[in-house]
Amino acid sequence: MPELPEVEVVRRGLANWVAGRTVAGVDVLHPRAVRRQPAGAADFAARLTGTVLGPAQRRGKYLWLPLAGSGAGFSLIGHLGMSGQLLVQDPSVPDETHLRVRLRFTDGGRELRFVDQRTFGGLAVEEAEPDDPEGTPVSIAHIARDPLDRRFDDAAFVNALRARRTTVKRALLDQTLISGVGNIYADEALWRSRLHYDRPTSSLTRPQVALLLAGARDVMTEALAVGGTSFDSLYVNVNGESGYFSRDLDAYGREAEPCRRCGTAIRRVAWMNRSSYFCPRCQRVPRARNGG
DSSP states (O other): OOOOOHHHHHHHHHHHHHOOOBBBEEEEEEGGGGOOOOOOHHHHHHHHOOOOOOOOEETTTTTEEEEGGGGGGEOOOOOOOOTEEEEEEESSSOOOTTTEEEEEEOOOOOOOEEEEESOOOEEEEBBTTTTTTTTTTTTGGSSSSOOOOOOOOOHHHHHHHHOOBBHHHHHHHOTTTTOOOOOOHHHHHHHHHTTTTTTTGGGGOOOHHHHHHHHHHHHHHHHHHOOBBBBSOOOOTTTTTOOOOGGOOOOOOOOTTTTTTOOOOOOEEEEEEEEEOOTTSSSSSOOOOOOO
């Protein structure tokens, strides 16, 4: 599933290609793509037609564009799910096999197409938070800010994480605590900070949490610079291009390969219906705590 760097790459593409344009018409080709629209596909299309798309925004893994004109007070929100793609295509380009939604614009230029093979992602027009200049949809207002957000509060995160009664990787994937971090970048941040994924959060010192946060921030910034991480053709930017950070991953997907820090073979274990990758030497397994 795309994580913060991949979604941010798409956001930047939307900011460049569709923000400020007026929607001329909407084609919903698969109802599941707008299943979060309570009144259905026709309502989705009607609410968008004639509106002007505002500056593209992101909160964690969610994207949205505030609507101006007749849609003022609402935003177009999207989530890519496992295989969703928001593509900017010339109208002459043949429809993609898994095209679900098409937005046409009054200038006759490139369309915005939502393509989704597995249909886990989706679009909706939702009410925005009152008096919010970013037009944040009400449904995602509870999601925490991410490490690359200039308003992210480092001190509050350190305190909140240490107060949780959980383990560190579970905490990193909690979108109400810190958003945008998924399985890939959690493993990478933990490798960089030399922390085992199952380490209790209550046992972490403030410097350790600060190092973990710095690791997450650094690895996602580096991923952004090369377009994110693509393991297959399902994640691409708005121009259909893949990201190349998979070549630079230090832990994720490197089972049995030597750790780039100490040479020990990277290990993969099953974890919460996913996998965790770590170096057994650099990221020591937590000692069992005595009962009582």
